[in-house]
Amino acid sequence: LCPPGVLPLCRRPPAWGRAARQRPGPPLAPCRAFSNNKILVELDESSGVAMMKFKSPPVNSLSLDFLTEFCISLEKLENDRACRGVIFTSAIPKIFSSGLDITEMCGKSTEHYAEFWRAVQEMWLRLYGSNMVTVAAINGSSPAGGCLIALSCDYRIMMENPKFSIGLNEAQLGIVAPFWFKDTFVNVVGHRVAERSLQLGSLHPPPEAHKLGLVDELVPEEKLQEKAAAVMAQWLALPDHARQLTKSMMRKAVLDRLVAHREEDIQNFVSFISKESIQKSLRMYMEMLKKKKS
Amino acid sequence: LCPPGVLPLCRRPPAWGRAARQRPGPPLAPCRAFSNNKILVELDESSGVAMMKFKSPPVNSLSLDFLTEFCISLEKLENDRACRGVIFTSAIPKIFSSGLDITEMCGKSTEHYAEFWRAVQEMWLRLYGSNMVTVAAINGSSPAGGCLIALSCDYRIMMENPKFSIGLNEAQLGIVAPFWFKDTFVNVVGHRVAERSLQLGSLHPPPEAHKLGLVDELVPEEKLQEKAAAVMAQWLALPDHARQLTKSMMRKAVLDRLVAHREEDIQNFVSFISKESIQKSLRMYMEMLKKKKS
Amino acid sequence: LCPPGVLPLCRRPPAWGRAARQRPGPPLAPCRAFSNNKILVELDESSGVAMMKFKSPPVNSLSLDFLTEFCISLEKLENDRACRGVIFTSAIPKIFSSGLDITEMCGKSTEHYAEFWRAVQEMWLRLYGSNMVTVAAINGSSPAGGCLIALSCDYRIMMENPKFSIGLNEAQLGIVAPFWFKDTFVNVVGHRVAERSLQLGSLHPPPEAHKLGLVDELVPEEKLQEKAAAVMAQWLALPDHARQLTKSMMRKAVLDRLVAHREEDIQNFVSFISKESIQKSLRMYMEMLKKKKS
Numbered sequence: 001l002c003p004p005g006v007l008p009l010c011r012r013p014p015a016w017g018r019a020a021r022q023r024p025g026p027p028l029a030p031c032r033a034f035s036n037n038k039i040l041v042e043l044d045e046s047s048g049v050a051m052m053k054f055k056s057p058p059v060n061s062l063s064l065d066f067l068t069e070f071c072i073s074l075e076k077l078e079n080d081r082a083c084r085g086v087i088f089t090s091a092i093p094k095i096f097s098s099g100l101d102i103t104e105m106c107g108k109s110t111e112h113y114a115e116f117w118r119a120v121q122e123m124w125l126r127l128y129g130s131n132m133v134t135v136a137a138i139n140g141s142s143p144a145g146g147c148l149i150a151l152s153c154d155y156r157i158m159m160e161n162p163k164f165s166i167g168l169n170e171a172q173l174g175i176v177a178p179f180w181f182k183d184t185f186v187n188v189v190g191h192r193v194a195e196r197s198l199q200l201g202s203l204h205p206p207p208e209a210h211k212l213g214l215v216d217e218l219v220p221e222e223k224l225q226e227k228a229a230a231v232m233a234q235w236l237a238l239p240d241h242a243r244q245l246t247k248s249m250m251r252k253a254v255l256d257r258l259v260a261h262r263e264e265d266i267q268n269f270v271s272f273i274s275k276e277s278i279q280k281s282l283r284m285y286m287e288m289l290k291k292k293k294s
Numbered sequence: 295l296c297p298p299g300v301l302p303l304c305r306r307p308p309a310w311g312r313a314a315r316q317r318p319g320p321p322l323a324p325c326r327a328f329s330n331n332k333i334l335v336e337l338d339e340s341s342g343v344a345m346m347k348f349k350s351p352p353v354n355s356l357s358l359d360f361l362t363e364f365c366i367s368l369e370k371l372e373n374d375r376a377c378r379g380v381i382f383t384s385a386i387p388k389i390f391s392s393g394l395d396i397t398e399m400c401g402k403s404t405e406h407y408a409e410f411w412r413a414v415q416e417m418w419l420r421l422y423g424s425n426m427v428t429v430a431a432i433n434g435s436s437p438a439g440g441c442l443i444a445l446s447c448d449y450r451i452m453m454e455n456p457k458f459s460i461g462l463n464e465a466q467l468g469i470v471a472p473f474w475f476k477d478t479f480v481n482v483v484g485h486r487v488a489e490r491s492l493q494l495g496s497l498h499p500p501p502e503a504h505k506l507g508l509v510d511e512l513v514p515e516e517k518l519q520e521k522a523a524a525v526m527a528q529w530l531a532l533p534d535h536a537r538q539l540t541k542s543m544m545r546k547a548v549l550d551r552l553v554a555h556r557e558e559d560i561q562n563f564v565s566f567i568s569k570e571s572i573q574k575s576l577r578m579y580m581e582m583l584k585k586k587k588s
Numbered sequence: 589l590c591p592p593g594v595l596p597l598c599r600r601p602p603a604w605g606r607a608a609r610q611r612p613g614p615p616l617a618p619c620r621a622f623s624n625n626k627i628l629v630e631l632d633e634s635s636g637v638a639m640m641k642f643k644s645p646p647v648n649s650l651s652l653d654f655l656t657e658f659c660i661s662l663e664k665l666e667n668d669r670a671c672r673g674v675i676f677t678s679a680i681p682k683i684f685s686s687g688l689d690i691t692e693m694c695g696k697s698t699e700h701y702a703e704f705w706r707a708v709q710e711m712w713l714r715l716y717g718s719n720m721v722t723v724a725a726i727n728g729s730s731p732a733g734g735c736l737i738a739l740s741c742d743y744r745i746m747m748e749n750p751k752f753s754i755g756l757n758e759a760q761l762g763i764v765a766p767f768w769f770k771d772t773f774v775n776v777v778g779h780r781v782a783e784r785s786l787q788l789g790s791l792h793p794p795p796e797a798h799k800l801g802l803v804d805e806l807v808p809e810e811k812l813q814e815k816a817a818a819v820m821a822q823w824l825a826l827p828d829h830a831r832q833l834t835k836s837m838m839r840k841a842v843l844d845r846l847v848a849h850r851e852e853d854i855q856n857f858v859s860f861i862s863k864e865s866i867q868k869s870l871r872m873y874m875e876m877l878k879k880k881k882s
Contacts, residue, residue, distance in 0.1 A: 171830040242465040536759040544783040
């Protein structure tokens with residue numbers, strides 16, 4: 001019953017804008033919060049907007065635990081008709097998310113690698129395909145998988161701190177961003193910018209990221225939350241159903257591509273990451289990070 | 295006998311630039327005009343350029359009658375070897391075209407919806423696939439289907455009046471632009487701009503439309519026709535055959551996609567538009583328009 | 589053993605960045621040069637960078653001989669583990685390359701046309717799919733096939749001389765750029781810019797080429813070689829293997845498309861170029877060029 005090529009992204013029956021929250025039912029508390037170990041979620045029921053805060057020290061790296069919590073939290077909100085939009089931000093200063101947790105990819109079993117990669121895929125499938133409005137409030141650096149989270153949202157606002165940077169820098173580590181990271185990136189910045197940035201593994205400072213279209217807007221530090229709320233309100237002014245179908249129409253081809261090749265993608269990741277040369281490269285990178293810290 | 299993947303767009307045998315008009319035959323009048331109820335066409339045979347003026351008050355909405363006349367007029371010109379290019383503009387102040395006529399989509403039979411949608415498809419297939427040079431001289435607001443007409447031309451010039459706007463604002467009405475509106479839009483502005491603009495159902499004022507690449511040029515009101523003629527002359531300086539094959543190469547994939555799914559697209563539209571929730575949404579929108587007028 | 593959809597581009601086993609040049613073996617001379625009739629190659633083994641200079645007077649047109657030498661030279665470097673990057677430039681003042689040699693396409697046998705076209709394809713397949721870092725140092729005008737060489741590199745730097753221009757101007761000659769010229773162009777500048785530029789057969793002066801993204805950077809004449817070396821060093825700072833896999837991921841779809849339709853593409857070219865109307869058009873163009881010279 002949808003226009004051609006358009007299917008609802010998630011299993012949730014589409015909510016009908018503000019009207020959806022006026023149907024009969026038990027009275028709802030004005031604000032609910034739930035938290036696991038690594039992610040804090042606050043839902044403001046008056047606006048229909050949830051805030052998802054990453055709080056996994058030291059750098060919000062995307063460990064298997066983090067990814068699992070992320071998917072559970074997102075699914076909870078997706079199925080909660082009181083929630084229409086999510087703002088993603090970090091509870092840790094200076095870092096949005098450092099990306100995939102390298103310790104999950106180094107010196108583990110192939111079974112572990114496969115489980116981990118499936119969780120990374122799951123995170124992206126749910127976020128890029130979310131029915132909700134998703135806004136990234138990028139309050140720190142955001143390399144690799146951290147950048148992917150931002151790229152998968154509907155809108156990206158970044159603090160204009162010159163110490164922050166964002167990009168898919170996998171090539172710098174001697175590894176290759178998977179095709180669906182690339183597809184997501186191309187959808188945001190176009191083929192040429194993606195080709196150059198991915199090959200160089202570039203981490204872009206805020207003004208450059210803005211110029212390239214990697215983020216939509218830069219704001220001074222103190223304005224980030226206010227701006228994120230204003231953007232969210234603008235997107236929520238649209239009727240959910242039409243917006244969701246439109247989003248699905250734009251993203252379906254790229255989502256379908258991973259769904260169609262998911263097991264193959266896992267096999268490829270496991271083979272690639274298990275190679276001794278890659279393991280060595282990652283160990284060297286971790287050594288370097290340790291030295292930097294001390 | 296064409297380069298790979300390149301097929302002439304229309305059935306007309308390609309004209310060979312200016313030479314095509316010098317072949318023997320009865321002498322031609324310097325200017326011919328024909329008019330139906332809703333569209334006025336003037337062909338200047340000395341330049342090979344036709345002007346197609348929309349004159350369907352109050353807002354040039356794309357009714358079934360308008361679309362039928364549009365297709366007949368365009369086919370006439372396509373088959374007229376004296377015509378190499380068409381400029382589209384409005385004979386009504388402040389509005390280029392208000393887009394699809396909502397009265398055709400509201401409270402009618404499913405047969406009517408199917409017939410109407412086939413006419414919308416036909417209009418786009420003929421215009422986006424035209425062998426002629428097509429220039430939109432946008433002298434008023436141009437939402438939804440009006441924007442599609444502009445997007446389907448080879449070049450877009452817009453009056454820089456701050457009261458005008460242009461965009462695919464379907465989402466604002468609770469409906470979804472079909473995939474081939476989206477494909478046409480993406481071909482002009484790229485994936486990211488299209489994703490955001492479609493989800494928000496944005497109507498862009500001229501400077502923003504220009505910045506996004508949705509229109510190619512802004513001109514002061516009094517310069518529009520002069521500019522359109524100059525752009526047309528620039529495009530007609532090229533040999534028709536090579537230009538036509540190149541245009542076909544660029545647009546064929548997107549045209550073929552609708553041709554391959556045309557009946558399915560009609561079915562989808564009819565099912566979607568027949569839903570009570572959508573009918574209600576359109577009725578509310580029409581009420582709002584009526585109140586605005588009075 | 590590669591991530592999904594990622595295959596090494598060439599047959600050469602991937603080198604591992606700088607480490608690749610530190611393996612045991614016979615000591616290497618600091619600089620080697622080889623030259624055929626039309627191309628001069630200098631390889632600086634300390635940096636791993638080769639300079640390929642086109643020196644085929646009067647205008648570096650891509651004749652069958654030139655293309656053959658180009659492919660042999662590129663393959664030599666591709667298989668030379670001492671070489672990681674190539675800078676392409678012209679040894680002839682004011683012209684980078686004038687593109688395909690029209691004399692190869694005019695008044696010859698169909699067998700000759702087929703052989704010539706296969707050589708053009710081969711040049712592009714090797715260059716666009718090269719494992720090495722490729723930088724175009726554009727020190728003169730670069731129409732048609734000359735522009736294709738530049739577009740196929742990883743990075744384009746152009747002298748900002750207002751007398752120079754660059755573009756795929758085939759339509760001006762009454763011919764049509766093949767689909768893989770178009771695909772390469774779209775990957776660099778996007779669909780809209782490509783559509784307009786190809787239909788008009790535009791030759792863009794340096795500032796316009798830069799604005800459209802057709803070249804990445806403009807430099808004053810005396811800075812070109814220095815800048816090319818600096819850009820090359822930046823790209824070579826990345827580990828080769830990851831960069832090569834990333835490049836392949838970005839370019840594979842477009843390369844595969846020609847590989848899949850190569851014979852068909854040759855047939856189409858031969859049929860098209862053999863047409864009397866096209867031959868006439870090319871003869872007129874050659875006459876015009878001759879008159880210009882004298």
